Amino acid sequence: MKPSFSSLSAGKSGRKQFFAIAALVVAGIVIGALILSYGSSGPASEEHSEHAEEAEGKGGDSHGHSEEEGEHESEAQAKGPNGGQRFVDGDFALELLLAEEGGEPRFKAWLYTKNTITTPSGSSVSISLTRPSGERQEIKLIPRGDLLEGEQVVAEPHVFEAAVTGRTPKQSFKFAFSREEGKVEMSDAQIQSSGIAVETSAAARIRTAQQFPGEIRFNEDRTAHIVPRVSGVVDGVSANLGQQVQQGQVLAVISSxxxxxxxxxxxxxxxxxxxxxxxxxxxxxxxxxxxxxxxxxxxxxxxxxxxxxxxxxxxxxxxxxxxxxxxxxxGRFELRAPFDGVVVEKHIAQGEAVREDSNVFTISDLSTVWAEMSISARDLPQVRVGEKVVVRSGAFDATAKGSVSYVGVLIGEQTRTARARVTLANPQGAWRPGLYVNVEVVAEEKMAPVTVSSSAIQTIDEKPVVFVKTRGGFIPQPVQLGRSDERRVEIVSGLRAGVPYAATGSFIVKSEQGKGSATHAH
The missing domain is CATH 1.10.287 (Helix Hairpins)
Known part of the structure; x- marks a missing residue:
C-alpha cells in the first residue's frame, strides 16, 4: 500500500520545525560568545588595565592604591637601563644599584625625568640601612658625573630594610625597599623538627682561662712509705695490695x-x-x-x-x-697502718728476711689527690696560689673544681718550667694517680655586654658568623669575637643584645645554606 498525500505532508512539516529550532540554538550560542568577548576586551577592561599599569609604575598595588607622601616600596620587580632597581614618582624616577667593584659593594644611583637621565648636580641621596641584628648604617651618595655613588661600603650579608631619601632642585622623594640576600628559608615547623634552639643574645660573665696539661698524683702529705726500722724474718702478712686499711690496723708481723x-x-x-x-x-x-x-x-x-x-x-x-x-x-714486731688509706705498694711476703730500711708497704689516703702541672716562665704570673681552676679528665667525661695550692719557686734547668699543683677532693676515687688531665686556670671573670652560646658560632669563608633569626628563616651575620669560655662567647661587633639567633643546632642551618637554599646576588 502506498502512503497517502496527507501523511507525506505531515512528515515534511515536522522536519522543517526541527531545523528551525536547531538554527535558533546555534545563533544564540554565537551571540553569547560575542557578548563575552566584547566584555573582556572592551573599554572597561582597557581602562582597568591602564589604572593597574599606572599603579605599578608608582609603586602601588594592583588596585591602584599608592603609598602616602610619595613613599614607595618595591621588591626589585622594575629594572632600569643600568640593571638597578627602579623607583617611580610621577615623571621622576630613581635607579638604584648595589655594585661590587674591587670586592667592595657600594650603592650607585641614577636620576631620570620623563625617562631621560638627568645630571645629579644639586641633588642629594642618602640611604638608611637597618639590619636584623639591629645595626644601622647611614650611607651618603655623592654626585660623580652622571650618577651618584655611595661613600660607605655595604658589608655582607646584604639583608636589610632600606629607606631612601633625597632631594633634587625641583622636588624631594622618599622610597623604601628590603633585601634578603643569603637568607636560609626555614619555617617554624622545620626549625622545631630539626632540633634548632633559638636563643637571644645577652650580657653574661666571661671567664678568661688558660689550659695546662697535668697528671693526677698521690697526695704526698697523705702517703706513707712503711719500713720495718728493724731487721728480722716475716712471720705473717695480713694486708693485701689494693686493700683499704684503717689507722692502727696490723699489716704484717716480724720476728726481730x-x-x-x-x-x-x-x-x-x-x-x-x-x-x-x-x-x-x-x-x-x-x-x-x-x-x-x-x-x-x-x-x-x-x-x-x-x-x-x-x-x-x-x-x-x-x-x-x-x-x-x-x-x-x-721478738714480736707488728707493722701498723699510720692512717686510713689504701695499700698501693706491697714488697713483703711470709718467711722473707727484711732489712730495717726496706720499703715493704706504701699506703696512700686517696680521699684527696694532687693534680700537678708544669708552668712555663712566661705563664707563671697567671698561676698564683689560691687561683680557681677546673680540672678535666683526658680519658673520660669528668670535671672537678679546686684552687692552686702550690707554685714552685724554682725553674727546672732542663725543662725551664716550674711545678704547680692543685689539691682535689676524691671521695669516689675517680681521680686515679697517673691519669692525664687538663687544668684550666681562671685568670679573670668580667661582664661582657653581648654574648652568645658557643654552639652558635659557625665559619663561612673563614669568617665567624652567627645565624640571626628573621621572619621565615635565618641569615648569616658576620661577627667579631672576643673572650670565650666553655659556654659563652663575647661578640665585640656585628651583633647587639636582644637579637634571636640559632644556638644549639646552628650547624644544621649552615648545612641548609650549603645546599644552595640561599643565593648571593647584587
Whole structure:
C-alpha cells in the first residue's frame, strides 16, 4: 500500500520545525560568545588595565592604591637601563644599584625625568640601612658625573630594610625597599623538627682561662712509705695490695732479735725499778723511826730514780722502733697502718728476711689527690696560689673544681718550667694517680655586654658568623669575637643584645645554606 498525500505532508512539516529550532540554538550560542568577548576586551577592561599599569609604575598595588607622601616600596620587580632597581614618582624616577667593584659593594644611583637621565648636580641621596641584628648604617651618595655613588661600603650579608631619601632642585622623594640576600628559608615547623634552639643574645660573665696539661698524683702529705726500722724474718702478712686499711690496723708481723733485746732490757729495768722502790720505802720508814740515817734514804731515792730512767729509756727505744712495750713474745714486731688509706705498694711476703730500711708497704689516703702541672716562665704570673681552676679528665667525661695550692719557686734547668699543683677532693676515687688531665686556670671573670652560646658560632669563608633569626628563616651575620669560655662567647661587633639567633643546632642551618637554599646576588 502506498502512503497517502496527507501523511507525506505531515512528515515534511515536522522536519522543517526541527531545523528551525536547531538554527535558533546555534545563533544564540554565537551571540553569547560575542557578548563575552566584547566584555573582556572592551573599554572597561582597557581602562582597568591602564589604572593597574599606572599603579605599578608608582609603586602601588594592583588596585591602584599608592603609598602616602610619595613613599614607595618595591621588591626589585622594575629594572632600569643600568640593571638597578627602579623607583617611580610621577615623571621622576630613581635607579638604584648595589655594585661590587674591587670586592667592595657600594650603592650607585641614577636620576631620570620623563625617562631621560638627568645630571645629579644639586641633588642629594642618602640611604638608611637597618639590619636584623639591629645595626644601622647611614650611607651618603655623592654626585660623580652622571650618577651618584655611595661613600660607605655595604658589608655582607646584604639583608636589610632600606629607606631612601633625597632631594633634587625641583622636588624631594622618599622610597623604601628590603633585601634578603643569603637568607636560609626555614619555617617554624622545620626549625622545631630539626632540633634548632633559638636563643637571644645577652650580657653574661666571661671567664678568661688558660689550659695546662697535668697528671693526677698521690697526695704526698697523705702517703706513707712503711719500713720495718728493724731487721728480722716475716712471720705473717695480713694486708693485701689494693686493700683499704684503717689507722692502727696490723699489716704484717716480724720476728726481730733487735726488738727482743730492747724489750728484755725494758723488763730488766722494770724489775730494778720495783726493787729500788721497795728499798726506798723501807729506808724512808727506818729514817722516820730514827733508826737509819737520812743518808741511806737519799741513796735509796737516787737508786729508784735511776731505775725509773732506765725503764723510760727502754720504753722510748721500743716506741721509736714502732714496737709495743708490752708483748707476750719478746721478738714480736707488728707493722701498723699510720692512717686510713689504701695499700698501693706491697714488697713483703711470709718467711722473707727484711732489712730495717726496706720499703715493704706504701699506703696512700686517696680521699684527696694532687693534680700537678708544669708552668712555663712566661705563664707563671697567671698561676698564683689560691687561683680557681677546673680540672678535666683526658680519658673520660669528668670535671672537678679546686684552687692552686702550690707554685714552685724554682725553674727546672732542663725543662725551664716550674711545678704547680692543685689539691682535689676524691671521695669516689675517680681521680686515679697517673691519669692525664687538663687544668684550666681562671685568670679573670668580667661582664661582657653581648654574648652568645658557643654552639652558635659557625665559619663561612673563614669568617665567624652567627645565624640571626628573621621572619621565615635565618641569615648569616658576620661577627667579631672576643673572650670565650666553655659556654659563652663575647661578640665585640656585628651583633647587639636582644637579637634571636640559632644556638644549639646552628650547624644544621649552615648545612641548609650549603645546599644552595640561599643565593648571593647584587
Amino acid at each position: 732479735t733487735a726488738v727482743s733485746e730492747v724489750r728484755a732490757e725494758l723488763q730488766a729495768a722494770q724489775k730494778r725499778r720495783e726493787l729500788a722502790k721497795t728499798t726506798y720505802e723501807r729506808e724512808k720508814s727506818l729514817w722516820e723511826e730514827k733508826i737509819s740515817p737520812q743518808q741511806d734514804v737519799l741513796q735509796a731515792q737516787q737508786t729508784l730514780r735511776e731505775a725509773e730512767i732506765a725503764v723510760a729509756n727502754a720504753t722510748q727505744k721500743l716506741l721509736a722502733l714502732g714496737a709495743a712495750p708490752e708483748s707476750s713474745a719478746l
